[in-house]
Amino acid sequence: MTEKEEVSHSVATFGAGCFWCVEAVFEQLEGVHDVESGYMGGDVDDPSYREVCSGTTGHAEVTRIRFDPEVIRFETLLEWFWRSHDPTTLNRQGADTGTQYRSAIFYHDEAQKAAAIASKAGAQADFAEPIVTEITAASTYYPAESYHQNYYRQNASAPYCQMVIRPKLRKLNLE
DSSP states (O other): OOHHHHHTOEEEEEEESOHHHHHHHHTTSTTEEEEEEEEESSSSSSOOHHHHHTTOSOOEEEEEEEEOTTTSOHHHHHHHHHHTSOTTSTTEETTEESGGGOEEEEESSHHHHHHHHHHHHHHGGGOSSOOOOEEEEOOOOEEOOGGGTTHHHHOTTSHHIIIIIHHHHHHTTOO
């Protein structure tokens, strides 16, 4: 990748439950260059999946999304964020429970922060319960282990993918 190509991409970081599910949604959007699963928001350096799942690190499972803002705007990514999970459940998405599954927008600059706050206020009309999504400054991002990357594409026949991810993609008209 050339330096010019790198400069044209922006970064968004979202926590919306299991990162396998979030990755499977965002990697299908035009203008998204790359989606990587990882961890953010905690106080343990370079955590492992096992440590994050223990609920003691403070980290959330997140996806780091590199996108071309000339093709897809951050505000459009936020619309997909709200549609792709239930932001009214605290520390839970479906059967996945714990602080690592919290709904979170980790903003990378003041423009993203303002857009996230406005988007959250606008999205509230679509939900009967209050949105509990945290909006906080991005901190150090730690990539998840390699076996978590591109999980749905590489494991589409796995039970979790069949029972959780595929129905989500169908509901969102992405499959």
